[in-house]
Amino acid sequence: MKRHRCRFFLFILLDGSTVEVTGSPTEKAILSWGLELHMKFAVERSKSAIIHVSPFNSEKKRGGVAVIGRDSDVHVHWKGAAEIVLALCTNWLDVDGSTHEMTPDKANHFRKYIEDMAEQSLRCVAFAYRNLDPKDIPSEEQRINWELPDNDLTLIGIVGMKDPCRPGVRDAVELCTNSGVKVRMVTGDNLQTARAIALECGILTDPQASAPVIIEGKVFRAYNDAEREAVADKISVMGRSSPNDKLLLVKALKKNGHVVAVTGDGTNDAPALHEADIGLSMGIQGTEVAKESSDIIILDDNFASVVKVVRWGRSVYANIQKFIQFQLTVNVAALIINVVAAISSGNVPLNAVQLLWVNLIMDTLGALALATEPPTDQLMKRTPVGRREPLVTNIMWRNLFIQAVYQVAVLLTLNFRGRDLLHLTQDTLEHSSKVKNSFIFNTFVLCQVFNEFNARKPEELNIFEGVSRNHLFLAVVSVTVVLQVIIIEFLGKFTSTVRLSWQLWLVSLAIAFISWPLALVGKFIPVPQTPLKNLILKCWPKKKKQGDEGAAPPV
Template sequence: DDLVLLAIIGIKDPCRPGVRDAVRLCQNAGVKVRMVTGDNPQTAKAIALECGILNSEEDAVEPNVIEGRVFREYTDPEREEIAEKISVMGRSSPNDKLLLVQALKRRGHVVAVTGDGTNDAPALHEADIGLSMGIQGTEVAKESSDIIILDDNFASVVKVVRWGRSVYANIQKFIQFQLTVNVAALIINVVSAMSSGEVPLNAVQLLWVNLIMDTLGALALATEPPTDHLMNRSPVGRREPLITNIMWRNLLIQAAYQVTVLLVLNFRGESLLGLEHETPQHAIEVKNTLIFNAFVLCQIFNEFNARKPDEINIFKGISKNHLFIGIIGITLVLQVIIVEFVGKFTSTVKLNWKQWLISVIIGFIGWPLAALAKLIPVPQTPLHKFFTKMCNRRAKSSKSSVEVTNNSQHKQRPA
C-alpha cells in the first residue's frame, strides 16, 4: 500500500560483438546455426533476430521457433522431420538438446554442439563435434567435448570451420598435383619402354621428380593459408570422395597434355629439335635431357595450377605465401644445377638457351590450358555414383526387356 511506481528496469544480456558476422559466415558456408536455450521462446526469438539466426519476424513462427515441450512430444519420425526446420528452441531441457542432436544425426547431418554446463554433457558427447567453453564451462562439459573454446566466443567456431576446410582443401591440392606427376611419368615410361625398349626418364631422374612431388610439393601446397573462398563452398558430406570431379578434370587434362608433348619429343625429338647432324648417341642424350627438363618444369608450372583447383586466377594471394615462392625458387635452382653441372650423376647433358626456352614454353602452356579447362563444366554427382546409376539403369532395362520377351513367348504358346 501507498507505494509509488518510480521506474521499470529491463536488464539485457547483449550478444557479443562479432556474433552476427560469425553467424552470417556460417550460413554462407552452408552451416545452419540453431539456438537451443532454456529461456522463454519470446526472449530466444528476440536474441535470434538480433544475432541473425532468424532473418525476420516472418521466420519466427513454428516450426522455426518451437518449445522443448512440444518437440519432445513428437514421435521419432516426426521429430526427425521437424528437426530439419528448427532454428530456435526455447524452454528446452537438456534431454531436448540430446533428442535434437540424435534426430539430426539420423537424418545424416554432421552435428556440432556448443555448451558450458553439466547438463550439456550428454549432447556434447553425442554430437559429432562437441565444443565446450574454456572459461565458463564446467569440467564435466570439457571432459565430454572434443574441442575447448578458450575465449568462450562463438566467432572462434568460424575459425575452426575455416581452418578445417583449409586443411582438407590443401590435402586435395597435393593429391591432384601428386597424381598428375605419377600418371604422366608412368605413361611416358611405359609407352616408351613398350615401343622402343628404352625409357626417357631414368631411375635417378624419377627419384628427383618424386622428391619434388612428395617433399617440396607437399610443403608448398599443404601450407596454403585459409581463404575467404573456402567459406563460400558447401560442406562436404560424410561419404563424399576425396578426389572430386573438378580434380579429375584438372588432373586428366594436365596429364594428357604432358604425356602427348613428351611422347612426341621422345619419338620425333631428333627431327623437331634439329639434332640430325649430331651423333646418334649425343642426339638421344640431348633429347632425353630435354624431356626430363620439360617434365620437371611442367610440374613446377602445374604447382601453381594446383593452388586453385576451381579458380581461374591461380596467382591470387600468392604474395602472402612466402614458403610457396621460396620452394618454387629452390626447385628451379636445383633443376638448373642438376642439368648443367651434375650431368654425370643424372645422365643428362648441358642444354643451350634455345632448348631451355623450349622447356619453359612447354611448361608455360600448362597455365592457359588449366584456365581453359576450368571453363569446362563437370557433373555435380561424383563419378562412382554416376557410373553406379548408369549400371543400375542398364540392369533395369535389360531386366525389363527379358520380361517382355518372356511374356511374348508365353502368349504364343497354345492353350
C-alpha cells in the first residue's frame, strides 16, 4: 500500500473561484471533503504560522505539526492511523465545541466506529490536538531534533476513506495465483482494512482467515528467525507493518528457498527492494531512492504490469531453453556422427567448413529465431522455476535424445550403406563418396531446420501455433534454406560438395520431415519429475566410510 508522507499544499487559480488541491492521495481526499463543507483553509492558515513539522513516520503511523496563532496560543495537531491516535487521546471534542473526558466506554465506542469502517475496506484516519505552553517551545536552533508531544491529546474526529482497487488488479492477482505466484500484501493499514482490501483484490479467499494467514506486523517482528521462517510461507496479509517487517519477510522467504519479488514506492522500502531477488519500484509515486534500489521500474504504477513482468521473464527463460535444446541436438548429433565415422573408417562425412556453417551461421540464425518467440498464455500456466532447478529439464533431455538418436541412426546408416541405398554403385568410388557425403550434409542441415520448429514448443503438441505471427522466425528459416540450396548447388568448391539431383533433395526433405511426427509421438513419453542429475546421484553407489563394514547395504 502507499505510504503518505507529503504535506498538503493549496493553490488558488487566477480566477479566484476554484481551488486546486495537491499532495498525497490521503491529504487530497481529506482536503477535498473539507472544501465540500465550505471550509476556508486560506483564512485559517492566515491566522497561524507553522513553527515545526513532524513528518509522517511509518513506525509511529502518524505525523504532526505545531502552529502558533496570532494570540500566541500554540497547538500541536496530529494525524495518523485511527486506533493509534485514539489510544493517545484523553479527551474528545463534541460537535458543539465542548471537551469531554475519554472514558473507556467512549473509547470502545470510537473503536467500534473504526472497526465498522475498516470492515468496509475504508482507510481510517484520526485527528487530534493538544495545547502547548509557549514556554515549552525550544529555540529555533533546538527545534531540529524536537519531538512534538503526543500525550494528553483531544480527539477531533475520525474519517474513513475508500481506496478502491484499480481495474484489472483482481484479474492480475488471479492470474498470478494460477501461475504459481503467491501474492502477499504488506500494508500499514489495520488488520480489518487490510482483510477487506485483500478480499476485494482476491489475495484472500477466506473471510474468516486468521493468524498466521493474516498477521500484524508487531507480532511477526516479535518472532525469532526460526519462527519467522516457519510462518512466512503461510502469510498472505500483514497489517500495521513497518518497512522493516517487509524486509524481515523477504529474508524469511528467501531462506525458505523462494524467489521473492517486492513492489514498493517509498524510501523506507529500499532495503526490502534491494534484498529481494527482483525489486519493482513505482515510476510515478516512487521515490528516487526506491528506484535506485530496484531492478525494474513500473512506469504506470499498476499492479497488473507485474503480470507482464512475470510473463516476459518466463518468455526469456523459455526461449533460452529452446535454443539450448536446439543447439545441443545439433552438436550431439554432429559429434557422434563424425567420431563414429572417423573411428570406423578414418573418414568423416562432415568436414570442417560444413561444421563451421552449421555451428557459426545456422546456430546463430537459430538462436535469433528462437529468441524472438513472443510470450504466450501457456507460459502463465506453468509452475515457477526454483532457484536450484537445472536449466536443461528432463523434457528437454527427452526431446534431445529422440531427435539426436534418429539423426545419428539415419546418417550413420547413410555413411556406411549410402552407396547401396542411394543407388550410387554405378558411379566411381570417388564421385559416389562425394555425392553420399553431400547428401549426408544436406540431410543433416534440413533435419536441423525441421527440428527448429520442434524447439519452438518443447512441451506442446502443436508446434505450429503462432508461427505465422513470428515473421522473423519464418524469415530466418527461409534464409537458412535458401543459403543451403546455394551452398549445395553453387559453392561446391568451398564446401567440398557436389550438386544433388531433385530426387535426392526430395529424399533429404522426407528424412527431415520425419522429425515432426517423431517429436509428436515422443511428447507422449512421460518423464520423471526429479532432475536427471539427482536421479544419477541417487543411483550412484555411495562409498563406504571407515567403521561402516557392518552396516547394512543401501536399499
